[in-house]
Amino acid sequence: MNVARRPLLFATAAVLLLAGACGRGKSEPRAPSRPARTPIERREQAACWYNLRSIEASKRSMAEEFRLKKGAKIDWYQLNDFLESADVCRCPAGGTYTLGPIGTPPSCSIHGRAPAQRR
Numbered sequence: 001m002n003v004a005r006r007p008l009l010f011a012t013a014a015v016l017l018l019a020g021a022c023g024r025g026k027s028e029p030r031a032p033s034r035p036a037r038t039p040i041e042r043r044e045q046a047a048c049w050y051n052l053r054s055i056e057a058s059k060r061s062m063a064e065e066f067r068l069k070k071g072a073k074i075d076w077y078q079l080n081d082f083l084e085s086a087d088v089c090r091c092p093a094g095g096t097y098t099l100g101p102i103g104t105p106p107s108c109s110i111h112g113r114a115p116a117q118r119r
C-alpha cells in the first residue's frame with residue numbers, strides 16, 4: 001500500500017466525522033416503517049421520537065433566533081449549534097432522519113414522525 005496516501009485518508013475521515021455529525025453516518029437500516037412489536041423495538045421507537053421532538057425544539061429555537069419563516073429550508077450544519085447533543089440526530093434503530101423545513105416536523109425513515117405529545 002502507498003503510505004503517502006494515508007494522511008489524506010485520515011483527513012478525509014476527520015472531515016466526514018465533523019460534517020457527518022447529523023444526517024449521515026447511519027448504521028445498518030432495519031426494515032422500514034413497520035410498527036414496533038418487541039420491547040426493544042418499542043424502546044428504540046420511544047428514543048427515536050424523543051430525538052425527533054428534541055430536533056423539532058432545536059428548529060423552533062433556530063427559527064426564533066434567525067427570524068426564519070415557516071417553510072424556510074435549513075440543514076443539519078446550520079442546526080448543529082441548537083442541538084441538545086449530537087446523539088439526537090441518530091435513530092437508535094438506524095433510520096435516516098429527514099430534517100424538513102421550518103414548521104414541518106422532522107421524520108425518521110423507520111419510525112415516521114413523533115406523535116404530538118399531550119401535556
Ligand SMILES: [Zn+2]
Nearest residue numbers: 048091095108
Ligand atoms: Zn427512528
